[in-house]
Amino acid sequence: MKNQRAVIQSLIVLSGIIILTFSGCGKKGLPLAPEIKGQKISAPFDLKYISDDKEIILSWNHKVDIEKAFVKPRDFEIFMAKKTIEACVGCPFEFKTIGIVSMPFMEFIFKIEKGFKYYFRVQAIGDDNIRSEYSKTVQFESK
Secondary structure: OHHHHHHHHHHHHHHHHHHHHHOOOOOOOOOOOOOOOEOOOOOOEEEEEEEOOOEEEEEEEOOOEOOOEOOOOOEEEEEEEEEEOOOOOOOOOOOEEEEEEEOOOOEEEEEOOOOEEEEEEEEEEOHHHOEEEEOOOEEEEEO
16 A cells, blocks of 8 residues: 555656656747837838839838937938739748848839739838837738
């Protein structure tokens, strides 16, 4: 009886050790720097475009928020995703960097091809590679 009780207690302790060893919060992400109030950079806004048959001109605005995001941008990174017009609705696409524009300019020109859907967004970059959230995404179809 004592041996059986000792085996059961050992199994309970061993089970507890296994549970504690393999429990966790899931896969960890990349480490993030601590956020200091206001030491953020505002996202670009009012992203729009003008186009003709050969190129698209993207333009946007940016404003420093004195209280919440007072870091001034140094550059703006432009991202684009592209898929054919016939591609399925809801099919995934991947944004890739297509250029960087330095302050004070907030305009980017890109050559386009017919038969594609283009998706553009912009992100502000400050000193020490501080990055804003993305602007809203704009879509353009070149038929």
